[in-house]
Amino acid sequence: MGRGKVELKRIENKINRQVTFSKRRNGLMKKAYELSVLCDAEVALIVFSSRGKLYEFSSSGSMTATLEKYQRCNLNPMANSIGTETQNWCQEVSLLNAKYESLQRTQRHLLGEDLGPLSLKELQSLEKQLEGALGQTRHRKSQVMVEQMEELRRKERHLGDVNKQLKIKQESSGVHEYRGLPCPWGTGLPMHQQHAQSSHSNPMLSDHEPAPLLQIGYEQQYVQGEGSPDIPPNNNIAGESNVTYGWVL
Structure with a gap:
C-alpha cells in the first residue's frame, strides 16, 4: 500500500516539523550530489533552518568559488550589454568625426584651398x-532680377493710375493753381493770356487799346472844360486851381 499525498502546508507540530526538515534536507543533499555525479554539473546548495543554522553542499569543494562564478555569470549579461552599447557609440562617434573631416576638406577644396594633394580626376x-x-547661381540671379523688374512695373502702373x-479729380473740381496761388478765374492761365483771350472774346475791346493799369502815387490831373482841351486850368475865386490829387486808376 503506497503513501498518500502529503498536503503542502506548514507543519504545526514542532517535533514533527523538525523531523521532516532533517529527512528532506538529507534527501535534498543526496539529490544534489547525485545530480553533480551523474551529469558532471557543478552544484551548490545552501539551506538555512528556522533557527538560522546553515547547511551547504558544493560539488566543487569550495562554496566561495562557486558563488564568485555565480556572480560573474549573473552580472555578465549587463556588463556585456553596457560594453556593446559603448562600442556602438564609439563606432558612431568615429564615423561622425570622419564625415566631419571629409566635409571640411570638401569645403576647403570648393574655396580653392588645399588643392595640392588632389589628382587630375579629382x-x-x-x-x-x-x-x-x-550655373544654378546665375539662373537664380536672373529669376530674382525678373521678379524685381515685374514688381517695379506693377508699381509704375499703379502710380500711373x-x-x-x-x-x-483736379479737373472736375475746377480749382487750378498758378505759381502756387489759386486763380479766381478758374482758367489756370497767366494774366497776359487771360487778357488776350478776353479781348478776342469781347469785340468791343480794340486790339490797340491799352490794358488797364494800376498806378500808385500822386499825380496832377487838370480838369479841362468841354471843347477847350488847350485851356490851362482855371483858378477859382479863392485863387486855387482845379487840381485833383489822389490815387488814380
Missing part, C-alpha cells in the same frame, strides 16, 4: 561641381 570633378553651382485719378 580636380576635373571639382571643376564640374563649381560650374554646376555657378493714381496720377490719372488725381488729374481727373
Whole structure:
C-alpha cells in the first residue's frame, strides 16, 4: 500500500516539523550530489533552518568559488550589454568625426584651398561641381532680377493710375493753381493770356487799346472844360486851381 499525498502546508507540530526538515534536507543533499555525479554539473546548495543554522553542499569543494562564478555569470549579461552599447557609440562617434573631416576638406577644396594633394580626376570633378553651382547661381540671379523688374512695373502702373485719378479729380473740381496761388478765374492761365483771350472774346475791346493799369502815387490831373482841351486850368475865386490829387486808376 503506497503513501498518500502529503498536503503542502506548514507543519504545526514542532517535533514533527523538525523531523521532516532533517529527512528532506538529507534527501535534498543526496539529490544534489547525485545530480553533480551523474551529469558532471557543478552544484551548490545552501539551506538555512528556522533557527538560522546553515547547511551547504558544493560539488566543487569550495562554496566561495562557486558563488564568485555565480556572480560573474549573473552580472555578465549587463556588463556585456553596457560594453556593446559603448562600442556602438564609439563606432558612431568615429564615423561622425570622419564625415566631419571629409566635409571640411570638401569645403576647403570648393574655396580653392588645399588643392595640392588632389589628382587630375579629382580636380576635373571639382571643376564640374563649381560650374554646376555657378550655373544654378546665375539662373537664380536672373529669376530674382525678373521678379524685381515685374514688381517695379506693377508699381509704375499703379502710380500711373493714381496720377490719372488725381488729374481727373483736379479737373472736375475746377480749382487750378498758378505759381502756387489759386486763380479766381478758374482758367489756370497767366494774366497776359487771360487778357488776350478776353479781348478776342469781347469785340468791343480794340486790339490797340491799352490794358488797364494800376498806378500808385500822386499825380496832377487838370480838369479841362468841354471843347477847350488847350485851356490851362482855371483858378477859382479863392485863387486855387482845379487840381485833383489822389490815387488814380
